[in-house]
Amino acid sequence: MAETVFAPATAPGRAGIAVIRLSGPASWEAVRRLTGQPLPPPRRAALRLLRDAAGGALDEALVLLFAPGSGFTGEEAAELHLHGAPAAVAGVLAALAAMPGLRPAEPGEFTRRAFAAGRLDLTQVEGLADLIAAETAAQRRRALAGLRGGLSRAAAGWRATLVSARALVEAEIDFAEEGVAQDRDAIRALVAPLRAELAREIGGAAAAERIREGFEVALAGRPNAGKSSLLNAIAGREVALATEHAGTTRDVIELRLDLGGLPVTLLDMAGLRDSDDPVERLGVARARERAEAADLRVILLAPGEDLAGLGLAPGPEDILVAAKADLPGRAEGLPVSARTGEGIAALLARIRDILSARAAPAGLVAGARQRAALSRALAALERAEALLGGAAAAPELVAEELRAAGQALEALLGRVDAEEILGEIFARFCIGK
Ligand code: GDP
16 A cells, blocks of 8 residues: 655745645545544645644644545645744654654655656656746746646647557558558658657757756956956846855856846856966866857957957857946947946846847757657657658558657656656655655
C-alpha cells in the first residue's frame, strides 16, 4: 500500500498562514486524530482545533480534505492551513511524525505522485517547476501555459496526425498484394506540415529558453566610460529582482531586472583597454568574451571617445551610448547621463524592445529535455519524408520512422523512458511541492 507523506507546502518563517500537506491513504485518519472530531466533507473547509497525542492544543486551523482522484496528487489527501507561526508548524509536523504509517515527504514527492497518478504529464511537471521559479510576467505566462497543458495538447494533436499517417502506411503494407493504390501523396500531405510545425517549435525553443533563463546585456566600454555609474543609476530607479544567484564576482557585477516582463541581467565588467599588466589583461580578455557571449551589448563612449581600439565589433542591434551626455563633446550614440538621468528611460526602452522582439518566436517548447525529444521526432519525420520522396521505399521503413516519431512524442510527455530523467526533474523541487 502507498505510504502517506506530509510536509509544509509554504516557505518556512513567520507568515499569515502556513499550509501542511498530506497525501496517501492515511491522510484523513491523521486529520481525524489531530482534530478529534468528525471530518468535514471533501473540498469543504472547516475550522478545527488541532491537538497532539497528549491532548495539548497545537493551533486552530482550517482543514481541507481531498478525495482520491480530486486533489493535486490524485490520492486521498488533506491540507491544514495553520497560522504561519514556526512553533505551530513544528508542533503539527511532530504530531504527524509520531503517527504510524506517516513519514515526511521527499523533495518534489507530491508532484511525483501527481505524475505517477497521471494527473500531470512531464511537460506539465516542468511547467510547474518553472512557475514556482518564475520571477517575471513573461516567465509566469510561459510556465502557466505549460502547467495548464499547452504543450500536452499540441503533442496530442501531433500524435493524432502521426496515427493517421501510420494508418495509411499500414494499409499500404496490409493490402500490397491486392494492389491498393499507393497513397503516398496523402501521407506526405500529413507528414510535411507536421515536420514544418515541429521545426518551427524547435526554432522557437531558443527564444523560450531566454525567457526562462533570462537575457544577458553587457555594458561595455573603456575604463571610466561611466558603466558603473550607469548601472547604479538604473539600479536606483528600476526594481531589481531578488535572486539567490545574484552575484558580484571580482570581474563582473550583475544587476537582475524585470524589463517589461522579461528577466534581464545587466553585466558591468572590467573596462576594455590595452594593458601591460598580465592580471589586468586577463580580466579584460574575460570581460570581452563575456560581452561577446551576451545577448546584447550596450557600448558606452564617454565624450571624445570612439569605437576604435575597443576590440569589440558591435552587432547590428547593439546599442551605442553617448555616456556622460551632460558634459560637452558627447560621443556618437544615444545620449545618456547617469548624473542627470537623461536618456536612461530611452535606453531601457530600447533594450526592452530589442529583447521583446527576440522573445517573440518563443513557442511551447523550452529546456534541453523537451528540445531533445522534439528534435528526435523531427529527425524521424525528416527521414520518413525522404523515404516517401524516393521511388519505391518499402512502406515498412516509413512506418518505422513514423513510429519512432510517435515514440519521441511519448517521451516528451514522460509516458516512456521517464524513469531515468525523473530524478533530475524532481531535484528542482523543494520539500512540500
Ligand atoms: P566605469 O569605469 O566605466 O565603471 O566608469 P564610472 O562609472 O566609474 O565613472 C567614471 C567617472 O566618470 C566617475 O568619476 C564618474 O563620476 C564619472 N561619470 C560617470 N557617469 C557620469 C555622467 O553621466 N556624467 C558625468 N558628468 N560624469 C559621470
